[in-house]
Amino acid sequence: MVSFKEIKEGLFTFDEPDKGWVVEVKTAVDMLKAVEKVRKAGVKRFDTFSPFPVHGLEKAMGIKRSWLTLITMIAAFTGTTFALSAMSYIDLVDYPLNIGGKPSFAWPAYIPIMFELTILFASFATVIAVWKMGKLGIRYNHRRPVSPTVTCDMCSVWIGDDMTKEEVKKIVGDLAKEIHKVDATPTDNSLD
Amino acid sequence: MSTSIYSLGKSNVQIETDILSPMERFPGKLWWFTFTIMLSLALMMITLVGWTFVEGLGLLGLNNPVNWGLYIVNFVFWVGIGHAGTLISAILYLFRQRWRTTINRAAEAMTIFAVMTAGLFPLIHVGRPWMVFFIFPYPNERGPLWVNFKSPLLWDVFAISTYFSVSLIFWYMGLVPDLANMRDRMKFEHVPGKISSWGRKLKYGFVRILAIGWVGSGKTWIHYEKMVMVLASLATPLVLSVHTVVSFDFATSVIPGWHATIFPPYFVAGAIYSGFAMVLTIMIITRKAFKLQEYISMKHLENMGIIILVTGMMVSFAYTTEFIVAAYSANKVEQYVFMNRLQGPYAWAFWTMFAANVVSPHFMWSKKLRTNVVVLFLISIVVNIGMWFERFVIVITSLHRDYMPSSWDMFIPTWVDWGVFVGSFGFFFTWYLLFVRTLPSIAIAEVKMDEANDLVAKELGHH
Numbered sequence: 214m215v216s217f218k219e220i221k222e223g224l225f226t227f228d229e230p231d232k233g234w235v236v237e238v239k240t241a242v243d244m245l246k247a248v249e250k251v252r253k254a255g256v257k258r259f260d261t262f263s264p265f266p267v268h269g270l271e272k273a274m275g276i277k278r279s280w281l282t283l284i285t286m287i288a289a290f291t292g293t294t295f296a297l298s299a300m301s302y303i304d305l306v307d308y309p310l311n312i313g314g315k316p317s318f319a320w321p322a323y324i325p326i327m328f329e330l331t332i333l334f335a336s337f338a339t340v341i342a343v344w345k346m347g348k349l350g351i352r353y354n355h356r357r358p359v360s361p362t363v364t365c366d367m368c369s370v371w372i373g374d375d376m377t378k379e380e381v382k383k384i385v386g387d388l389a390k391e392i393h394k395v396d397a398t399p400t401d402n403s404l405d
Numbered sequence: 406m407s408t409s410i411y412s413l414g415k416s417n418v419q420i421e422t423d424i425l426s427p428m429e430r431f432p433g434k435l436w437w438f439t440f441t442i443m444l445s446l447a448l449m450m451i452t453l454v455g456w457t458f459v460e461g462l463g464l465l466g467l468n469n470p471v472n473w474g475l476y477i478v479n480f481v482f483w484v485g486i487g488h489a490g491t492l493i494s495a496i497l498y499l500f501r502q503r504w505r506t507t508i509n510r511a512a513e514a515m516t517i518f519a520v521m522t523a524g525l526f527p528l529i530h531v532g533r534p535w536m537v538f539f540i541f542p543y544p545n546e547r548g549p550l551w552v553n554f555k556s557p558l559l560w561d562v563f564a565i566s567t568y569f570s571v572s573l574i575f576w577y578m579g580l581v582p583d584l585a586n587m588r589d590r591m592k593f594e595h596v597p598g599k600i601s602s603w604g605r606k607l608k609y610g611f612v613r614i615l616a617i618g619w620v621g622s623g624k625t626w627i628h629y630e631k632m633v634m635v636l637a638s639l640a641t642p643l644v645l646s647v648h649t650v651v652s653f654d655f656a657t658s659v660i661p662g663w664h665a666t667i668f669p670p671y672f673v674a675g676a677i678y679s680g681f682a683m684v685l686t687i688m689i690i691t692r693k694a695f696k697l698q699e700y701i702s703m704k705h706l707e708n709m710g711i712i713i714l715v716t717g718m719m720v721s722f723a724y725t726t727e728f729i730v731a732a733y734s735a736n737k738v739e740q741y742v743f744m745n746r747l748q749g750p751y752a753w754a755f756w757t758m759f760a761a762n763v764v765s766p767h768f769m770w771s772k773k774l775r776t777n778v779v780v781l782f783l784i785s786i787v788v789n790i791g792m793w794f795e796r797f798v799i800v801i802t803s804l805h806r807d808y809m810p811s812s813w814d815m816f817i818p819t820w821v822d823w824g825v826f827v828g829s830f831g832f833f834f835t836w837y838l839l840f841v842r843t844l845p846s847i848a849i850a851e852v853k854m855d856e857a858n859d860l861v862a863k864e865l866g867h868h
Contacts, residue, residue: 227625241857242864248623261623264417264586265854266630268861270623279631285639300554303542308551315555322555325650329563332643336571336636340578343632344617347625349581353618357589363621364586366417366853401592401613 223280227348228258229398233373234381235359237391241265244368245273247388251370254384258373262363284342285335292334296327357399371395413699417853421586424847427695428587432842435694443834450828453821454529462532464821471804471816476530478796479826482679483523483833484565484651485672485792488644489680490516491572494579495640498633504708506855507700511691511846512684513576518836519683520569522829527561529825557653564650571643575636578629582850585619588612648672655799662742662803665730671723678716678762679792685709685785687837689778691846700847703776710775713788717766720795724763742803750815751802754794761791 238244244261251259252275261270271278300323304310309317344350360367372381381392413420432440457464467474490512497505528534540562542552552559591609619625652668665671685706692701731743746755765787769775806813840846 225624227622240860242861245861245865262621263623263626264582264621265850265857266626267623267854268858269865271627274623274627276624276627279628281628281631282635285635299542303549303551304554307549310551310553312553312555319555325557325560325646325653326554326563328642328646329560329567332571332639332646333567336574336639339632339635339639340574343578343625343628346628347622349617349619349625351614351617354614354616356618356620357592358585358620361589361592364582364589364619365421403592 219277220280220283223276223278223283224346225276225279226346228260228373229348230260230359230371230373230395231398232396233258233371233394234376234378235262235393235395236370236372236381236385236389237360237393238368238370238385238388239390241267241368243388244370245269247370247385249273250384250386250388251372256372256374256376256384260371260373261369262359262371263368264364264366267368281339281342281346285339288338289331289335291338292331293327295334296330297323300326355400355402357401359395359399360393413852413856415699415856417856420852420856421590421849423697423700424845424849424852425587425590428842428845436838436842440835440838443831443838446828446831447835448828448831450825450832453824453828454525457529457532457821458534464819466816466818466822468814468816470807470812470814471801473530473800473804474816475797475818475822475826476526478793478800479829480523480526480530481651481672481796481800482793483519483526483829485648485676485679485796486683487516487519487523487568487572487680488648488673488676489684490514490519491568491640491644492677492680493684494575495637495644498637499641503855504705506851507697507847508684508688508705508709509851510576510579510848511687511841513572513579514840514844514846515684515687515837516572516680517569517576518833518840519680520565520572521836522833524565524569525829525832557650557657560650561654564647568643568647571636571640575640578632578636579848579851580615580844581617581619582621582629583845583848584612584616585621586849587845588616645673648676655803660803660807661736661738662746662799665727667723667726667730671720671727674716674719674723675792675795678713678720679789681709681712681716682785682788682792685713685781686789689782689785691841695841695846697847700852703778706778706781707772707775710769710781710784713784714766714769714775717762717769717788721763724759738808742806745806746798746802749802749806751798751805754797755802758791758794758798761787762795765791 236247238247241263244263245267248259248261248270252273259274261267261274297320301318304317304319311317315322358364359371360369363369370385372384378392378394382389385392415423465474465476493505493512494509494516498509528537531537540552540559542554542559588609591605591612649669649672652672655663656665656668658664688701688709689706692698728743731739734740746752765784768780768784774780801816805816
């Protein structure tokens with residue numbers, strides 16, 4: 214049985230890289246190795262940045278799993294229930310209509326719409342949840358990546374704890390290609 | 406997963422330059438030429454449709470037994486086209502078919518534009534589009550007057566609108582990492598394309614807003630990967646349901662030739678068949694025009710050719726079943742309808758369909774033919790023609806001679822019918838042409854991921 218705590222952990226949110234150090238590494242493999250070292254060193258706030266999802270990232274970051282699917286499931290059931298109850302109410306109470314002598318509550322005929330609303334609710338809830346947990350949205354459009362080329366080919370690890378550069382170097386060793394400091398989440402206001 | 410034949414062995418910068426560079430140049434002569442033609446066709450359609458709003462549907466070839474004419478034929482045709490995109494983005498994703506990566510984005514865009522085109526037809530078919538809001542169930546002051554939830558036509562409203570919105574968000578979420586890539590590429594110029602003129606600034610502003618602050622965080626990627634899996638699992642039954650519901654529009658009626666239990670699977674197979682033909686047509690042109698032959702290789706085209714072969718045989722099987730069931734039914738009306746298809750006044754439409762859909766896919770058995778771009782292109786066009794005629798045969802031949810011989814009539818499409826049909830291609834391709842010039846037509850992040858994860862797998866032994 215999964216505990217409530219486990220589910221809560223599985224709905225982790227994006228941590229704004231507002232301070233600390235960014236360790237740029239050469240490859241995705243180095244990134245996995247580096248983030249594993251960072252986690253094992255007991256760093257509290259850390260994240261990785263890469264242009265693509267890397268296999269094995271969850272394991273390296275010590276994340277059990279994403280519980281996004283729970284939100285999908287709740288929304289899916291909501292959709293089914295909403296469709297069934299709305300149609301039943303309309304056909305039985307609000308507007309009973311004799312169509313070809315069929316019964317008012319013709320549940321087999323409701324199945325297609327119940328199915329479609331299940332899918333609709335589930336899909337939108339899933340996407341909205343990713344926006345919420347990933348802190349995405351139009352109001353975040355000023356946000357910039359921690360290194361200019363993160364969305365192109367740069368893989369990096371961000372450490373948000375209070376540390377000196379020497380301590381960071383000690384953790385990641387020679388996996389680091391370059392280490393630079395961040396003081397606030399990089400933003401771009403060039404068009405304002 | 407070992408390094409597969411689909412690996413490119415290219416650097417990330419090279420990949421994005423190959424894919425994004427068409428968007429960074431001013432469109433060439435060929436693009437403007439095609440775009441002008443397509444836009445004119447679309448405008449022609451809009452004008453003709455506007456005319457039918459003013460004059461009424463009498464401008465079309467509709468008459469009393471044939472109440473559903475070319476508009477419904479076109480509707481089913483375009484919805485069917487859309488299905489291949491979802492098959493590639495969802496079903497092939499769930500089956501871990503790696504070759505889908507490079508054709509995924511453009512095929513999904515095709516889905517969206519095809520469903521948009523399809524959606525126009527029921528709206529204009531009602532003749533009074535300003536009354537269309539009646540089909541949406543919402544608490545209103547007209548009674549309470551609700552829609553009939555037991556009608557397949559209403560199920561269709563739900564199926565098509567759900568399909569469109571889910572495809573749209575699936576496609577858009579797939580675009581977000583690539584939009585962030587475009588945004589940063591414009592800003593930081595590790596490649597040409599500095600933000601200077603107002604046009605570029607405008608473009609940058611749009612891309613920045615659409616990229617919704619994506620920065621490639623590992624935590625977000627983990628949720629994102631889950632989301633792609635979830636959406637693919639939801640889109641798979643959805644796409645199967647859409648053409649099933651479209652087929653219910655016909656199958657739940659009592660018209661001989663429509664009233665058949667085989668319709669749902671038959672329509673779905675036909676949809677995938679025609680959709681892949683359209684993907685093939687579009688991909689062959691796109692890869693040539695934008696020099697993407699390395700990404701959309703011969704192997705991809707060959708795979709699509711094989712899918713056309715398989716689904717073509719499924720469709721042929723459905724045709725055969727329909728005839729056998731009619732022959733076996735001992736129902737004279739049913740038997741007559743099918744004999745009428747073979748020999749009646751619309752036999753030419755049936756035999757065109759037969760030649761195009763049943764005969765032509767069998768060329769794909771030959772490896773030599775299915776690895777020949779010209780042959781594939783021709784087959785894809787022929788299949789599209791055949792699938793349009795399939796819908797013509799289903800709708801028109803079943804209606805024009807129904808139970809009462811005294812009411813039999815012929816359906817002769819007018820030039821307005823044909824004009825709207827041709828114009829719908831203009832509408833579809835206008836959107837597609839705008840898409841290939843403004844958004845990456847290949848999923849950059851996914852291509853990079855496949856490249857990188859080959860290395861990750863090799864070094865760390867992940868599966």
